[in-house]
Amino acid sequence: MFRYIFNFTGNKQVSVLLFLGTTTNKNMPLQITSLDYFFNDNTKTIKNMANLEWYEGKVVDIIKETPFIRRFFIQVPSLKSYDFKAGQHVKIEFPIPSRKNYRQYSFANSPDGSNIFELLIVLDPNGLATNYLFNEVSIGSTLKISEPRGNFLVPEYVDTDLCFISTGVGLAPLRSIYLDILNRNIPHKHIYVIFGTRYMRDLIYVEEMEELSKRDDFTFIPVLSRETSDQWDGRRGYLHDVYKELFKELPPVEYYICGWRDMVTEARNNLMNMGYKRKQIHFERYD
Ligand SMILES: Cc1cc2nc3c(=O)[nH]c(=O)nc-3n(C[C@H](O)[C@H](O)[C@H](O)COP(=O)(O)OP(=O)(O)OC[C@H]3O[C@@H](n4cnc5c(N)ncnc54)[C@H](O)[C@@H]3O)c2cc1C
Numbered sequence: 001m002f003r004y005i006f007n008f009t010g011n012k013q014v015s016v017l018l019f020l021g022t023t024t025n026k027n028m029p030l031q032i033t034s035l036d037y038f039f040n041d042n043t044k045t046i047k048n049m050a051n052l053e054w055y056e057g058k059v060v061d062i063i064k065e066t067p068f069i070r071r072f073f074i075q076v077p078s079l080k081s082y083d084f085k086a087g088q089h090v091k092i093e094f095p096i097p098s099r100k101n102y103r104q105y106s107f108a109n110s111p112d113g114s115n116i117f118e119l120l121i122v123l124d125p126n127g128l129a130t131n132y133l134f135n136e137v138s139i140g141s142t143l144k145i146s147e148p149r150g151n152f153l154v155p156e157y158v159d160t161d162l163c164f165i166s167t168g169v170g171l172a173p174l175r176s177i178y179l180d181i182l183n184r185n186i187p188h189k190h191i192y193v194i195f196g197t198r199y200m201r202d203l204i205y206v207e208e209m210e211e212l213s214k215r216d217d218f219t220f221i222p223v224l225s226r227e228t229s230d231q232w233d234g235r236r237g238y239l240h241d242v243y244k245e246l247f248k249e250l251p252p253v254e255y256y257i258c259g260w261r262d263m264v265t266e267a268r269n270n271l272m273n274m275g276y277k278r279k280q281i282h283f284e285r286y287d
Pocket of ligand 1: 119
């Protein structure tokens with residue numbers, strides 16, 4: 001158990017008791033949502049919204065990837081380079097009628113030293129921020145964006161196979177990570193990407209995945225749960241069956257899972273039931 005005392009505003013002090021043993025992944029920041037503060041276990045720092053650096057981001061391109069998913073390219077004109085790490089996310093503050101007026105979005109591209117980054121965003125028909133992004137934002141619009149956040153990171157040296165598991169836009173930080181590994185030639189073994197979605201029309205980054213699949217060190221396994229067309233000659237069903245089959249002999253693998261709560265929870269439980277250790281299973285949850 002650790003006790004941290006933080007100075008938030010002026011001389012107001014807050015003391016927080018943390019039972020670190022209860023966190024499931026020590027690489028993940030523990031989000032104290034009720035206070036809306038973040039505790040970062042690696043750097044022993046805590047930042048509230050007011051202490052974050054904020055920038056004006058300019059939307060420089062939008063690509064309609066599927067009927068419900070768009071890629072947003074955002075430039076930070078005030079910076080020469082907007083430096084994030086693969087796997088991190090940005091906060092965007094929106095003019096929406098909500099007590100919580102910001103949302104988090106993972107970087108979908110790998111860091112390239114430029115001041116432009118990419119987000120992969122799915123429209124929630126009942127969602128405030130995504131409706132704003134899809135209906136009010138166009139090329140040239142500006143958005144209030146934070147400095148990069150988060151610890152969903154892969155180490156600089158990887159000596160096991162890596163398995164990335166995601167559904168839908170959960171692919172965003174995983175794409176950032178595997179492109180970063182490949183672009184920077186970070187030592188690694190085999191990379192598996194297991195991607196679940198419903199229909200062929202929901203597949204994303206199709207051409208890029210075809211290109212990457214030509215590599216000896218990269219296997220992409222898309223799994224469609226509801227497709228009925230004969231044109232689909234790939235896997236059908238649920239993505240969980242894929243890693244259960246592929247890794248039933250329990251080879252050393254580090255898992256990176258990202259997406260919505262139910263999928264992430266099921267994947268973590270399955271992997272632990274198979275015999276993998278908690279510390280081999282890294283995850284980022286979107287809700
Ligand atoms: C670290 C992180 C990274 C993320 N990265 C991505 C990403 O790369 N791409 C992406 O698309 N998303 C990402 N998300 C999710 C994103 O932050 C938003 O949660 C998502 O876009 C929905 O926001 P929204 O404002 O449109 O929906 P919200 O307005 O927040 O609503 C979400 C859902 O909750 C329901 N709801 C809202 N209020 C109520 C209420 N009072 N009672 C009952 N139901 C309610 C709505 O009907 C809606 O279906 C990420 C989340 C996290 C935490």
